[in-house]
Amino acid sequence: MEAAISKQNIPVYTTLSDVFGSLEASLPHAKRWDSLAEEFVKRFGKQTEYIVRAPGRVNLIGEHIDYALFGVLPAAIERDILIACGSRSAPDANLHAPGSVVAENLHPKYTRQLFAPVLRDPEEIGEAKAHGERWHLDINTKELRWESYVKAGYYGVLNHHFSDGEDSPSSVNLLVTGSVPAGSGLSSSAAMVVASTLAFLAVNGKLEGVVDNHGILNKGELVQLAMKNEKRVGVNSGGMDQAASIMSDPSSALYISFYPSLSASAVPLPSGAVFVCANSLVVANKASSAKRGYNLRVVETLVAARILANSLGLDIGLKEKVTLREVVGKFAGEKYGEDMGPDDLEKVLATLEQKLDILKPNNRPNEADQFGVTMEEMVEMSGLSENIFHEVYLSWVDIEATHFQLHNRARHVFSEARRVLEFRRACLDAATRSGASDGNSDSNDIFKNLGQLMNDSQRSCAMDFECSCPELDTLTGLATRSGAYGSRLTGAGWGGCTVSLVSEGKVKDFIQKMKESYPPYKDLEGDALDEVIFATKPGRGACVVKLE
Numbered sequence: 187m188e189a190a191i192s193k194q195n196i197p198v199y200t201t202l203s204d205v206f207g208s209l210e211a212s213l214p215h216a217k218r219w220d221s222l223a224e225e226f227v228k229r230f231g232k233q234t235e236y237i238v239r240a241p242g243r244v245n246l247i248g249e250h251i252d253y254a255l256f257g258v259l260p261a262a263i264e265r266d267i268l269i270a271c272g273s274r275s276a277p278d279a280n281l282h283a284p285g286s287v288v289a290e291n292l293h294p295k296y297t298r299q300l301f302a303p304v305l306r307d308p309e310e311i312g313e314a315k316a317h318g319e320r321w322h323l324d325i326n327t328k329e330l331r332w333e334s335y336v337k338a339g340y341y342g343v344l345n346h347h348f349s350d351g352e353d354s355p356s357s358v359n360l361l362v363t364g365s366v367p368a369g370s371g372l373s374s375s376a377a378m379v380v381a382s383t384l385a386f387l388a389v390n391g392k393l394e395g396v397v398d399n400h401g402i403l404n405k406g407e408l409v410q411l412a413m414k415n416e417k418r419v420g421v422n423s424g425g426m427d428q429a430a431s432i433m434s435d436p437s438s439a440l441y442i443s444f445y446p447s448l449s450a451s452a453v454p455l456p457s458g459a460v461f462v463c464a465n466s467l468v469v470a471n472k473a474s475s476a477k478r479g480y481n482l483r484v485v486e487t488l489v490a491a492r493i494l495a496n497s498l499g500l501d502i503g504l505k506e507k508v509t510l511r512e513v514v515g516k517f518a519g520e521k522y523g524e525d526m527g528p529d530d531l532e533k534v535l536a537t538l539e540q541k542l543d544i545l546k547p548n549n550r551p552n553e554a555d556q557f558g559v560t561m562e563e564m565v566e567m568s569g570l571s572e573n574i575f576h577e578v579y580l581s582w583v584d585i586e587a588t589h590f591q592l593h594n595r596a597r598h599v600f601s602e603a604r605r606v607l608e609f610r611r612a613c614l615d616a617a618t619r620s621g622a623s624d625g626n627s628d629s630n631d632i633f634k635n636l637g638q639l640m641n642d643s644q645r646s647c648a649m650d651f652e653c654s655c656p657e658l659d660t661l662t663g664l665a666t667r668s669g670a671y672g673s674r675l676t677g678a679g680w681g682g683c684t685v686s687l688v689s690e691g692k693v694k695d696f697i698q699k700m701k702e703s704y705p706p707y708k709d710l711e712g713d714a715l716d717e718v719i720f721a722t723k724p725g726r727g728a729c730v731v732k733l734e
């Protein structure tokens with residue numbers, strides 16, 4: 187039997203033609219890799235030792251529920267980040283510190299960066315020591331800077347592999363190129379962090395297992411490392427993007443669940459189903475407003491989980507940041523055990539959705555949907571003292587809100603988690619049926635069913651989770667009017683891309699209609715149009731090429 191996806195090794199190739207075979211790539215890909223390698227020689231005066239690749243992803247359904255530990259359903263896309271890298275044997279005068287890095291980007295907008303990590307003295311690191319973090323790199327989390335993602339990937343490698351301070355990390359040259367549009371909800375950030383993590387592991391000869399220390403690093407271990415790394419940029423994200431970028435396979439989408447531990451399984455998509463990404467062209471800037479929105483949602487869903495747990499009589503540690511999925515697990519644990527299957531989970535979710543009224547303020551039940559609860563009310567409802575509440579839920583984020591939408595956020599999480607399970611089941615059923623006999627005869631019904639779930643997801647994101655924006659609402663509306671079965675925002679929202687389900691034969695017509703109806707697309711043609719609206723099919727996950 188094939189190993190579980192998370193236990194599979196990261197693919198390491200030794201020639202570019204092997205990679206192209208595996209990517210089923212056509213010439214344009216080969217050109218990109220070749221010109222990256224050539225440019226590396228021009229800039230650094232020696233051949234690149236490795237090229238690593240990590241793709242972006244599109245999330246088909248399951249938004250803002252990964253950090254509540256519910257399962258999600260993304261797929262990697264073809265667009266990716268490539269990093270060429272090698273060790274720098276003769277550090278220049280300014281960069282003699284061990285592990286110093288020269289990072290360049292083919293895109294002229296992203297300027298050359300030089301940085302070096304600092305090894306802290308064990309006695310002086312205090313707080314950091316508690317987390318075992320001897321190495322430090324300054325990461326600017328206040329503004330969005332391209333090198334922050336490179337540093338984030340490096341951080342974990344340093345602290346996992348060089349934490350005793352005895353070995354020195356190599357000095358590194360690296361050159362980055364990317365085709366995932368930034369801030370578009372297609373997870374350029376995770377692709378950067380995954381690629382950077384892999385690049386630093388590779389150059390330092392550390393592709394061996396992070397945890398069990400034998401064999402090549404496996405995909406699950408790399409997901410854990412990349413997740414931890416990406417948090418260093420200041421967004422308290424879940425693990426969907428890193429898992430999709432690392433574990434995807436072209437045959438199918440990926441159902442990724444995070445509870446009781448990270449696992450992934452393939453979900454074949456019905457034949458003839460095409461997912462089209464359309465960029466709203468509103469950039470979701472994670473360094474400012476969107477980041478505050480994101481972290482605020484993390485806090486709201488965590489506090490909702492505690493209040494719900496209290497009302498169900500569950501025993502939660504005073505400082506435990508229990509998630510909604512854990513509450514469901516604890517609630518249903520006795521009956522179903524930790525590994526509750528998807529069908530049982532759907533039932534329990536439906537039961538618990540009936541109990542969410544507890545999250546509305548006692549004295550203003552009718553206003554709750556509009557205004558949410560105040561800080562004072564929220565602290566009181568949590569049953570914690572103000573100090574402990576602050577320490578557990580607020581000390582690690584920058585929150586400016588005065589009102590908190592606990593009820594609506596939790597309602598979104600529960601209904602979205604159920605939609606993911608329904609979507610998954612519909613795809614698996616369709617695969618079984620088409621394997622059994624009559625092929626596409628019922629594909630229209632399946633598409634309608636999946637499309638409806640996507641539309642419901644969009645409505646819930648817009649109304650209950652408030653992570654849409656006027657342009658995304660417009661674009662999803664135009665998509666359903668242009669022939670899509672369903673359309674929703676993908677990624678964190680507040681801008682970025684939508685994903686729409688379109689049947690294979692209608693894709694061209696759909697894109698043409700979208701071009702005519704979404705004003706920012708009107709004047710775009712050719713490559714410029716392909717850049718903002720394009721069909722995707724599931725792509726391969728991250729890999730490393732070790733060049734001779």
Ligand code: NG1
Nearest residue numbers: 249250371373421423424426677678
């Ligand atoms: P985007 O905005 O596409 O990077 C973010 C989170 C995901 C997930 C989605 C919402 C990061 C790195 N990723 O994705 O973990 O929570 O939002 O479903 O922030």
Ligand code: MG
Nearest residue numbers: 373374375376
């Ligand atoms: Mg991101």
